[in-house]
Amino acid sequence: MSNRLFVKGNEAVAMGALEAGCRYYFGYPITPQSDIPEYMSRELPKLGGEFIQAESEVASINMLLGASACGARAMTSSSSPGISLKQEGISYMAGSELPGLIVNICRSGPGLGGIDASQADYFQAVKGGGHGGYHIIVLAPDSVQEMYDLSMLAFDLSDRYRIPAMLLGDSVIGQMKEALIPHRYQPADLPAKDWAVAGKGNRGKQTIVKSLYLGDGELEAHNWRLHKRYDLLKQHEVRYESFECEDAQLLVTAFGSAARIAKTAIRMARAEGLKVGLLRPITLFPFPEKAFLQATSTSKRVLCVELNAGQMVEDVRLSVARDADVFFYGRPPGAGSLPTPEELLAQIRKYYEGK
Amino acid sequence: MKKVFDRPVSLKDVQTHFCPGCHHGTIHRLVAEAMDHFDVQNRTIGVASVGCSVFLYGYFDIDVVEAPHGRAPAVATGVKRVHKDKIVFTYQGDGDLAAIGTSEIIHAANRGEGLTVIFVNNTTYGMTGGQMAPTTLPGQKTVTSPYGRDVGSDGYPIRMAELLANLEGTAYSVRVSVNSPKNILEAGRAIKKAFGYQVENRGFSFVEVLSACPTNWGMDALKANERVGAEMIPYFPLAVFKESDR
Numbered sequence: 001m002s003n004r005l006f007v008k009g010n011e012a013v014a015m016g017a018l019e020a021g022c023r024y025y026f027g028y029p030i031t032p033q034s035d036i037p038e039y040m041s042r043e044l045p046k047l048g049g050e051f052i053q054a055e056s057e058v059a060s061i062n063m064l065l066g067a068s069a070c071g072a073r074a075m076t077s078s079s080s081p082g083i084s085l086k087q088e089g090i091s092y093m094a095g096s097e098l099p100g101l102i103v104n105i106c107r108s109g110p111g112l113g114g115i116d117a118s119q120a121d122y123f124q125a126v127k128g129g130g131h132g133g134y135h136i137i138v139l140a141p142d143s144v145q146e147m148y149d150l151s152m153l154a155f156d157l158s159d160r161y162r163i164p165a166m167l168l169g170d171s172v173i174g175q176m177k178e179a180l181i182p183h184r185y186q187p188a189d190l191p192a193k194d195w196a197v198a199g200k201g202n203r204g205k206q207t208i209v210k211s212l213y214l215g216d217g218e219l220e221a222h223n224w225r226l227h228k229r230y231d232l233l234k235q236h237e238v239r240y241e242s243f244e245c246e247d248a249q250l251l252v253t254a255f256g257s258a259a260r261i262a263k264t265a266i267r268m269a270r271a272e273g274l275k276v277g278l279l280r281p282i283t284l285f286p287f288p289e290k291a292f293l294q295a296t297s298t299s300k301r302v303l304c305v306e307l308n309a310g311q312m313v314e315d316v317r318l319s320v321a322r323d324a325d326v327f328f329y330g331r332p333p334g335a336g337s338l339p340t341p342e343e344l345l346a347q348i349r350k351y352y353e354g355k
Numbered sequence: 356m357k358k359v360f361d362r363p364v365s366l367k368d369v370q371t372h373f374c375p376g377c378h379h380g381t382i383h384r385l386v387a388e389a390m391d392h393f394d395v396q397n398r399t400i401g402v403a404s405v406g407c408s409v410f411l412y413g414y415f416d417i418d419v420v421e422a423p424h425g426r427a428p429a430v431a432t433g434v435k436r437v438h439k440d441k442i443v444f445t446y447q448g449d450g451d452l453a454a455i456g457t458s459e460i461i462h463a464a465n466r467g468e469g470l471t472v473i474f475v476n477n478t479t480y481g482m483t484g485g486q487m488a489p490t491t492l493p494g495q496k497t498v499t500s501p502y503g504r505d506v507g508s509d510g511y512p513i514r515m516a517e518l519l520a521n522l523e524g525t526a527y528s529v530r531v532s533v534n535s536p537k538n539i540l541e542a543g544r545a546i547k548k549a550f551g552y553q554v555e556n557r558g559f560s561f562v563e564v565l566s567a568c569p570t571n572w573g574m575d576a577l578k579a580n581e582r583v584g585a586e587m588i589p590y591f592p593l594a595v596f597k598e599s600d601r
Contacts, residue, residue: 065422066432067437074437092421197434206418
């Protein structure tokens with residue numbers, strides 16, 4: 001499996017998921033992610049798996065809930081407006097402690113928006129887009145290779161913590177083609193899914209997958225149990241990339257496709273002699289709070305770049321507390337609004353001076 | 356002496372929380388008898404819906420997954436695709452199945468999913484306090500149709516068993532009632548048949564059960580039971596609407 005392939009980001013997600021043992025896909029077409037269901041509809045039957053093009057996003061997330069309740073590795077994918085429809089099911093999965101992979105290849109909004117790359121679903125992804133006060137695991141790939149790698153990781157983290165995982169990409173990452181070096185999935189040492197329904201069989205005791213807790217204090221205890229697990233994620237599962245940060249006077253932060261543009265701008269800035277680095281969160285939840293705190297012990301200025309009008313910047317500000325000045329540059333999505341490296345370089349020059 | 360009557364093994368030995376005169380207890384028993392009949396308790400997975408019936412895991416001694424409002428057929432689809440050899444059924448009320456979940460039930464039936472659906476129709480939203488349902492009869496007063504259902508603005512009661520019988524994927528669609536001993540026996544036979552369709556891998560089976568909701572109808576148990584026969588059956592005829600021989 002060491003061949004170098006030239007594939008689309010969307011295909012890489014599907015390939016990674018299949019390699020990780022995903023055998024159930026439920027989805028509904030929406031641009032710019034339809035390559036994923038198309039790939040799955042072609043490949044899953046060959047593997048003895050199941051592909052269902054559901055009647056709606058609502059139905060597909062609930063099919064995922066059902067398959068996941070049986071302990072199967074299963075996934076759905078969609079794009080922003082479709083993810084809004086899935087939020088009901090995501091909240092129920094979170095409440096029922098069910099794993100599962102949800103891929104969001106974001107497009108612009110609000111409403112119908114357009115199919116341009118956008119990062120305006122950040123709040124919805126990391127703050128609990130459905131009702132009830134929960135979190136899901138959110139991973140943000142910045143390359144076709146990471147689309148492949150992180151889809152495997154998403155399944156492992158999701159299974160380990162019994163929390164749904166979202167792969168948050170956008171139409172740039174989903175639609176672009178670049179080199180992918182596929183590799184074998186290394187099965188993680190994961191707890192047995194003894195909570196899954198299978199019919200009572202010989203267990204003698206029924207298994208119930210539910211989110212309804214009506215007894216005195218039961219729901220509060222359930223919620224504290226979930227929140228303790230979110231703390232464990234923060235302690236053990238934070239991932240980020242640090243690029244030229246050691247001597248940085250200005251720290252740039254961005255995720256996904258925005259980070260790629262930022263990286264080019266940083267290389268240009270370095271060529272000019274500016275000491276600039278990039279801290280790229282890979283896990284958006286859990287957010288790399290400590291990494292920011294550590295980085296800003298030397299660098300007192302942070303520029304947050306996003307393909308939206310400012311969302312992750314709030315988590316950056318919370319992470320650095322009062323130790324650094326945080327600036328923001330972003331543009332709400334729409335055709336022609338993707339910032340160029342030159343545009344970001346101008347912002348880097350501006351904030352490097354400490355304005 | 357021969358024992359002729361006993362609690363089905365698929366049913367737990369507990370008291371139900373249902374209101375006096377409510378038919379859920381009877382319908383639960385019939386479903387449990389069907390599971391016992393085919394000896395499938397240990398390989399059955401129930402999908403609980405929203406409303407009074409969500410607590411079915413407290414009464415049926417089987418594995419259960421809880422579904423969001425109206426989505427039980429989608430959840431059950433996911434379950435059945437993983438466990439093809441298991442028996443999977445949903446148990447849904449009329450607000451759940453005929454309003455918010457219309458899309459899910461129609462498409463699960465149309466795909467011919469190997470599921471059994473028990474649809475309890477009491478012409479109202481029970482747990483939320485007796486609001487108008489898609490099955491509320493013309494002129495019927497509810498807390499959100501205080502002047503009686505006006506078909507001019509509220510539309511007509513939906514006949515789900517007839518509707519689903521039209522779909523190619525539906526193998527068995529029937530409407531029964533539990534308002535008399537004769538009808539209870541008939542309902543029991545229909546529910547057994549519906550499970551039988553699944554046991555034999557013959558496709559999607561659907562049983563609509565007319566049922567009383569004395570509390571929300573503002574009636575005592577006997578009056579409510581009488582209403583099922585006097586008012587509901589004339590609008591929702593008891594019949595087999597489809598019985599596939601495939």
